[in-house]
Structures are given as structure tokens and as C-alpha cells.
Amino acid sequence: MDGIxxxxxxxxxxxxxxxKHIRQLTKLKVGHSGTLDPGATGxxxxxxxxxxxxxxxxxLETKTYVATCTLGQKTDTGDIWGEVIEEKEQCELNxxxxxxxxxxxxxxxxxxTPMVSAVKVKGKKLYEYxxxxxxxxxxxxxIEVFDIELLSMEEHQFTFxxxxxxxxxxxxxxxxxxQKLGTVGxxxxxxxxxxxxxxxxxxxxxNDLTFMNWQKFLISKKDALKExxxxxxxxxxxxxxxxxxxxxSTAERVVMTYQNEVLAIYDRVGDSNEYKSKRGxx
Numbered sequence: 001m002d003g004i005x006x007x008x009x010x011x012x013x014x015x016x017x018x019x020k021h022i023r024q025l026t027k028l029k030v031g032h033s034g035t036l037d038p039g040a041t042g043x044x045x046x047x048x049x050x051x052x053x054x055x056x057x058x059x060l061e062t063k064t065y066v067a068t069c070t071l072g073q074k075t076d077t078g079d080i081w082g083e084v085i086e087e088k089e090q091c092e093l094n095x096x097x098x099x100x101x102x103x104x105x106x107x108x109x110x111x112x113t114p115m116v117s118a119v120k121v122k123g124k125k126l127y128e129y130x131x132x133x134x135x136x137x138x139x140x141x142x143i144e145v146f147d148i149e150l151l152s153m154e155e156h157q158f159t160f161x162x163x164x165x166x167x168x169x170x171x172x173x174x175x176x177x178x179q180k181l182g183t184v185g186x187x188x189x190x191x192x193x194x195x196x197x198x199x200x201x202x203x204x205x206x207n208d209l210t211f212m213n214w215q216k217f218l219i220s221k222k223d224a225l226k227e228x229x230x231x232x233x234x235x236x237x238x239x240x241x242x243x244x245x246x247x248x249s250t251a252e253r254v255v256m257t258y259q260n261e262v263l264a265i266y267d268r269v270g271d272s273n274e275y276k277s278k279r280g281x282x
Contacts, residue, residue: 001028001049001215002221003048003051003218003219004045004047004048005046005219006043007205008204009036009041010041010207011038011039011040011041018032019031019032028048030046031047032044033058033060034060034192034195036190038081039190041191042065042193050221053279053280054281057253057265058224060198061165061196062146062194063192063196064161064162064192065191068157068189068190069158069159069186069187069188070185072088074088074175074186076115078172080187080188090156090183093153093181098153098181099150105145108143110141110142111173113140113172114169116130117169145164145173147161147163148160148162159189171190221281222255228255229251229255231245231249231255233256233257235258239256243277244274247273247274249268252268253268254268262282264280264281264282265277
């Protein structure tokens, strides 16, 4: 049984903890795409069986978050679950100033990778350096903020929605916004509402999954790849052997199927009608 489950991740549980729970429930190979911090909630894509191979082909480059930033404190993790390392007088918030500052983050920019992250430097994950109290220079990464909107504000905190490119750290964005406001800040809440075309409204809560019902929530590999043209073949053998195919298509990428089952991803060679196997999915 292969496919995708869309989970509304609860707080105080790691993404790996969700994977472990579902692995025990289904007895299948399980993976996930798009890690959420333990305190965060929202859309978490879980892949089962051979669907664990789908991640590079799901077009998950755009993500939507709702976050709350609390001003006046900075922590070593960038969120309220870390240790406070700096305190600063809180600025007086007003709607016009805050909206102006938020708008300044629209577009492409560089973002400093936080120390508490799974990004590797010299073969070692940054959070491992952090656990050993070792401070190193973290890499910058290219990010893009497609949309950002103030949702609400209180005396010393505000909530905003941001549509961002994959790899954007909302914790760091909160810190950078606070800096622009002339103070320090930390992320105090985070919810992911969307990844690609997968929305929170499609998600199931982890506690609602049981041994008896989890299959009814499963999205098939074919449905997960429906944005690509489907090419039905008469025999699966050439696909199993990874042979090139000549197809009546101009699409850059197609999905090869046999008897309505997904077999492989094929990519077009230049401007020709020849396609080569990119990834077997059987």
C-alpha cells in the first residue's frame, strides 16, 4: 500500500515522532517531507511505501505559515522554547509601522541559517554544534517572501501570515522583523497552513488515525502526481528496465503508468520526443 497522508501535526511532537507513530500503525516504510519544529503545528506530508520516492517530484517549493512574534526577548533557538540570551526594551507597536516593516521583506533576499537546524556544515548538522555549545559561522541561503500580511497585534506581539519559498526559516524571519523594529524578538507560535497545493483543510489529525481507517485518508501516487501528463504503456517491462521511450508528447516530465498504476517518472531529452527514466516508482 503506497501513497501520501496529510497530517495536521500536533504541538510538542517532532516530525520524526509523527513518522514513528504512523510506521507503527501501518507497518510500512514511512518518510516525510518538510520538517516542522516540535512546537509548530500544521501540514506535514507523510509518504508511505514506494511513495517515499515521490518527494522530489511533488513541487513543494511554496509554503504558507501563520506565525506569532513576541518582542523584547531573543533566544538561542529563535523561538520561545529556547533559552533567553538577550533582552531589550520593547518598542511601541503601531499598525502602520509594522505593515511597512513587513512589506520590506517581500521579494528575494539572503537569510542566515539558524544554529538550531538540520543544515550540515563540514558533514555535521548545525544543531549538533549547538548542543556542544560550539558557535560557528552559519551559511546564508536564498529565500523569497511572496506575500506577507499582518493579521493581528497586541502590546508586545503580533501575528502575521507569510507565503515563502522552501527553506525559509520563519524563526529567523521573526528575529529579522524585530531587528528592523529596533528591538529583539522570538517566534512564539507557528502553524503551517499550506505546502504546494496541499492545504490544512485536507489534513487529518493524528489522533483520528487508527489501524482500521488510515487507508481511507491515503492519497494515491497517481493523484499525488496528477499535475504531470500520464502515459499508459502496453507493457511494463521496458519501464522496469529503464529503457528510453519515444513518446508523442512535448511535456518536460511525464508519469509512466501500466494498468492505471504509476511505474516511473520520465524526463524529456532536449527538444526531442525521446524520454529517459528519471526515477522508478514501482
